Amino acid sequence: MGILFKNGTVITASDMVQADVLVEGEVVTLIGKNIDAGGHEVVNCKGKYLLPGGIDVHTHLELPFGGTVSNDDFDSGHKAAAFGGTTAHIDFVIQPKGGSFHDGLRTWREKARPAQIDYGFHMAVTDLRPEVMDEIPSLVDEGVTSLKLFMAYKNVFQIDDTTLFKTMQKAAENGMIVMVHAENGDVEATLTPSLLAAGKTDPKWHAASRPPEIEGEATNRAVMMSGLTGCPLYVVHMTCEPAIEALRRGRAQGYPVMGESCTQYFFLTAEKHLGAPGFEGAKYVCSPPIRTPHDHKVLWQAVRDGTLQAVSTDHCNFWFEGGKGPWREWAQANNGSNWVAYEQQDPSYRRPGKELGMGNFAKIPNGMPGLEERMMVMWEHGVNQGRISPMRFVELMCTNPAKIFGMYPKKGTIAVGSDADIAVWDPNKRHTLSVSNTHMRTDYIVYEGWKVKGKPVQVYLRGKKIVDGDQWLGCNGDGQFVPRKPYAPVL
């Protein structure tokens, strides 16, 4: 006995057709007209769309950063993702300094134990010693086919051009893809201290420390290296015209270069959001920074004309008002040195968050929540407002991420043989986004009060219903690691 999704409209990257979809076990086994209901559980999808489960290829769950750890983990983050229609994501494993890739993988596998949706891993390279370079091909055997390099965060994650070039050569030999955080970290590391020295410490100065030119310059450098090495490149979180132009030039040259932007970069501005009164702007601190209305237009154009291939979130959320609770007293009494042990004693405790950067914008933990809202916000402002078609929406949110990162056609589409990751999407359902109804572990969202029309009402992960209206039906451990294939297509 299977599950028969009856009378819905199936949307893929290429088609939008009325059809029944039969799921048996974990996969789609039949798509057609008037499929016989005989013995199957029938889900009436009249007036609904059937979308492939969303794939967010850029998340940071339980990420140690700047003296704290991001709030959402592979439990709460997965639940939130699913309520927003996302059934798979790829998280960034951070290679520990002095350690190996496999040390990092071990840590992230442990974090992923409570998984409730499917997930993969990218490997963030932080310390490329010769023996670590030799480790690169073995990642493919582990189903990890993407390497992430930071051109920013000097003295923390930043790699030099030698490392970038050598990694690309090695990745190309092994059918892997290189991802870059493209900002010139040397320039940023020069600008930031001079801003702080001039008393410019409020959140709004974060944008001045990371101007668009440094993103454009680094993007161009990575694009050229990709052309030189033939290594497929995926530029993460692109935000501004100089960067988009660099990618567009590379693509026009026939280089194997691709890019994404993230939801927040289409809507938020440095002036209004980072410049909000008091310390409020800290909520919106992420790198690269949010930009201008002009850049929003550039990004929409880039998703329309195919310069950008995907939209993800860079979900990495920290409390706006964190560090709450008497942990210092507790730590003193218990010989503890930090909040980590205390957190286990007191579940209501909020670990440190954005307040770490009060009086110094450079110490504000970078990142914001967004994993749950990505599909609803982009549907409202993309599809409902006529900027992109429903098919292009599916392509950006589901299909391209799966193709680029070697998960297609298991993930990213509704086709015979594909995993039955399905969001039953009600295009008429109205919803107001708010911190009061979010499933993310957060004390704010960046789309507070925004109204959307179109929302997933039921979500299935490999044939199992995990979301039904407001009800959570998923289980810890149900989420599976998705091993990815090398030599994925360049789109």
Ligand SMILES: [Zn+2]
């Ligand atoms: Zn990121």
